[in-house]
Amino acid sequence: MDGKHFEATARRRTLAAACLLVGIPAALAIGIGMAIDDGELRKTLYTAAITLVFAGLLGGLLKMQLDEVAAFKRRQEDAAAFVTHVLADLKGVFDEVARARILIPAHQSVATYGEEMRALILxxxxxxxxxxxxxxxxxxxxxxxxxxxxxxxxxxxxxxxTLTTEFRDHYKALSDQQRGYEERARVLMKQFGEDLGQQVPPALPAFVWQAISRLPRLADFMGPATAYQAEFEAPLDEASAWLRDELARILGSTSARRRSASRRSSP
Structure with a gap:
């Protein structure tokens, strides 16, 4: 049973209970009035019964209206919270991807590449x-x-x-190359430390980073970002715009309704 059906059933039950609470005393008053001979008392009982029926019905209808307003507000708040959470989740994903674009070329290491790709998997x-x-x-x-x-x-x-699949297919080979790089770097740095006359640290081999930066999807991701902008940033911006319009619509913005209508009618 969904929320709307449950609320409708609850309202029907409330109205039925109100009718019983009003109808039983009114019926008793009419029955007593019919059984007595005092005309004034009978008139009073009939008037009381009619008043009770109308007051009860009006009160029940008013309660139903108030319940409907409260239910609408709850649904509105729930929908607004849902859209807000989706926007926050998309921003969180964007932050992870943007961080990877900066850290991988900055560190130029297999370790950072692995860490950032694992973050993108999450x-x-x-x-x-x-x-x-x-x-x-x-x-x-x-x-x-x-x-x-x-x-x-x-x-x-x-x-x-596409980025994480490329990582899956190539990380093992890159990790093996990293071990060779570390051995060479250790030897070069040891020689530099023992040669007190050498003032400039040796240039460390760059073959591991060269192998990483030749990965096609990663190369575009770190460099011209053609696929990144077309396949990630553009849909993110579009989705966020739709969600912001939807949030404003839920909260009652007329301008947002006009924008949403324009979006739906555009090719």
Missing amino acids: ARVQLRNVIRALERRTDGIDEATRSEVTRQVRRMDHFVE
Whole structure:
């Protein structure tokens, strides 16, 4: 049973209970009035019964209206919280990806490459969780928004997947090269430490970093970022814009409704 059906059932039960609470005393008053001979008392009982019925019905209808307003507000707050959480999750993923773009070329090491790719694996898990949450969400979110944001997040997920798949396929070989690099670096630094006349540290071999930077997806990711901008940043911006419009719509912004209508009508 979903939330709306449960609330509707609760309202029907409340109304039925109110009718019983009003109807039984009113019926008793009418029955007593019919059984007595005192005309004035009978009139008083009939008037009381009618007053009780109208007051009860009006009170029940008012309570139903208040309950409906409260239920609408709860659904509105829940939908707004959902959209806010999705926006926060997408920003968290963006922060992880942006950090990787900076740290991997800055450190130029297999260790950092491995650490940042593992972080992107977790970021991809977060994206998949966002997709599942969007697919299961049916209440309070505009269907066009839900569908479009899901599509854009799938594009982001696919981009991150290409980086982590490349990492999976090449990391073992890079890690083996790293051990050879460390042995050479140790020998070179030992010689430098023993030669007191040498003032400039030796240039360490760069073959490991050269191998890393030749990975096609990673090279674009760190350099021109053509795929990154088209396959990650652009869908992120689009999804975020849809979500911000949806949040404003939920909270009652007229301008957001106009923007959302414009988005749905655009090719």
